[in-house]
Amino acid sequence: MSSRARTLFFLVSAAGLAALFAWGFHDLPPMGQYRGPYGNVVSKIAVYERHATDVVNAINYDYRAFDTLGEEFILFASVMGVLLLFRPSGQGDNHDNERSQLEDALPVSDTLRVGMQAMAGTMVVFGVYIATHGQLTPGGGFQGGVILATVPLIVYLSGNVKTLDKILSSPVTKLAESGGAGGYAVIGIAAMLVGAHFLTNFLPLGKTGDLFSSGTIEVISITVGLEVTGGFLVLMKTYLREIIEEQLEGE
Amino acid sequence: MRLLQWVILLLVAITAPGVVLSRDPKSQVVTLSVYGLICALMFFIFQAPDVALSQITIGAVMLPLMIMLTLTKMRRQDLRRGQKGQKK
Numbered sequence: 092m093s094s095r096a097r098t099l100f101f102l103v104s105a106a107g108l109a110a111l112f113a114w115g116f117h118d119l120p121p122m123g124q125y126r127g128p129y130g131n132v133v134s135k136i137a138v139y140e141r142h143a144t145d146v147v148n149a150i151n152y153d154y155r156a157f158d159t160l161g162e163e164f165i166l167f168a169s170v171m172g173v174l175l176l177f178r179p180s181g182q183g184d185n186h187d188n189e190r191s192q193l194e195d196a197l198p199v200s201d202t203l204r205v206g207m208q209a210m211a212g213t214m215v216v217f218g219v220y221i222a223t224h225g226q227l228t229p230g231g232g233f234q235g236g237v238i239l240a241t242v243p244l245i246v247y248l249s250g251n252v253k254t255l256d257k258i259l260s261s262p263v264t265k266l267a268e269s270g271g272a273g274g275y276a277v278i279g280i281a282a283m284l285v286g287a288h289f290l291t292n293f294l295p296l297g298k299t300g301d302l303f304s305s306g307t308i309e310v311i312s313i314t315v316g317l318e319v320t321g322g323f324l325v326l327m328k329t330y331l332r333e334i335i336e337e338q339l340e341g342e
Numbered sequence: 343m344r345l346l347q348w349v350i351l352l353l354v355a356i357t358a359p360g361v362v363l364s365r366d367p368k369s370q371v372v373t374l375s376v377y378g379l380i381c382a383l384m385f386f387i388f389q390a391p392d393v394a395l396s397q398i399t400i401g402a403v404m405l406p407l408m409i410m411l412t413l414t415k416m417r418r419q420d421l422r423r424g425q426k427g428q429k430k
Contacts, residue, residue, distance in 0.1 A: 122347075147392045221395070229391035237399035244407065323404065330411040 142296040143226040143305040151231065152311040156290040159311075160275055163318055167272045170322045177329045199250030207249035214242045222316035226305040232312040236319025243327060259328040264321050271318025278307055278314065350384045367413055371406045378402035 092100070120126055133154065134146050143149040151159050222235025247255045258264070279290040287293050290307075297304035357377040364370045378401025385394035 145392070230395050231392070234392070234395040234399060237396070237404060241399065241403055244403075326408075327411075330408075330415065 138299060141226075141292060141305050141308060142299040143308050144300065145226055145228060145231070147229070148225045148231045148308060148312065149305070152225070152308045152315075153290075153292050153305075156279070156307075156311065159315075160279065160290070163272060163275055163315060166322055167268070167318065170268065170325055173326055173329055199248075204249045204251075207245045208251070211242055211245045211249070214238060214245060218242065218316075218320075222313060223302065223309070225312035226308045227300065227302075232315030232317075233319055235312075236316040237323065239316070239320040240323030240327070243324060247331075255331075259324055259331070264324045264328070266321070267317040268321025268325055271314045271316070271321055274314035274317070275311055278311055282307070346387055350380070350387050353380050354384055367409070371409050371413070374409070375402050375406040378405065 125131070133150060137143055137146040137149040141149045141153055143153070218235050218239035218241075220235070221230035221238055222232050225231030225235070243255050243258045246258065282291040282293045283289055285293050292306040292308065294306035294310065296306050299305075303309060354377075357373070357380050361370060361373045361377050364373045378397060381401055382394045382397040385391075385397055
């Protein structure tokens with residue numbers, strides 16, 4: 092296709108897209124004007140029914156907990172997919188050698204090291220806070236989990252590769268990933284054991300505003316946090332191990 | 343409030359082409375990260391703090407990280423292939 096034909100093709104399709112956009116947008120309700128009934132209903136009854144002040148998480152981990160279970164297993168499956176694609180080739184198993192070479196490869200300034208080390212603890216506290224207060228304030232298991240998963244990155248930036256390796260290789264990481272994903276399903280099945288439907292909120296709801304309130308929303312939020320943290324750590328380990336291996340083979 | 347919303351929408355409209363127009367993958371990662379932060383700010387201004395929190399961590403940290411790691415891995419693979427080619 093010549094350059095002129097390509098431009099013509101682009102102009103025609105862009106005009107078509109613009110027309111479709113204009114057609115789609117001209118009948119939208121104005122900004123902030125919500126027409127559907129469900130949002131208003133849920134915002135009114137969530138605090139009363141579930142004792143959760145963050146309605147978004149009351150929906151995610153209770154009213155539509157089954158969909159969130161599916162989403163969580165999407166993450167689980169994609170982590171498994173990366174593991175499968177990047178599985179080790181079966182050579183280069185001398186770990187001591189890898190570590191010493193990696194430390195040589197990372198020149199880190201004192202400012203960065205001190206700053207990042209000071210940040211690591213704060214990030215752990217912040218991540219745990221976000222993950223455990225999901226039913227009270229914005230955030231929840233997913234957001235808290237990702238924040239927690241950035242902590243090893245900060246450790247990596249501070250040049251402390253041994254600690255990073257220790258965190259990533261620890262069995263707790265894998266346990267958190269599978270335990271988090273399985274825990275969610277176990278909570279759902281536990282509801283069936285007490286005679287309710289799958290993923291019914293069967294735990295005592297507690298007092299609105301307390302840390303341990305809103306029944307299974309809190310527990311599910313924590314399991315999601317574990318799963319997400321574990322999943323991202325496993326991903327990171329897979330990527331970084333590959334890089335270390337390549338480094339070794341390159342030298 | 344309205345003004346703030348217009349300003350942030352304008353910023354999104356400015357940074358989004360920036361991501362597309364930066365051709366070098368390495369600089370694209372940086373622009374993508376900035377775009378992720380601006381998007382997070384937009385979600386916050388439009389009163390969706392839950393989405394904003396996810397967007398900060400995913401859009402501004404995790405996605406650029408994954409791309410960076412992939413780029414590093416690809417570059418290493420290229421280097422290795424080049425060396426093997428020389429040996430032969």
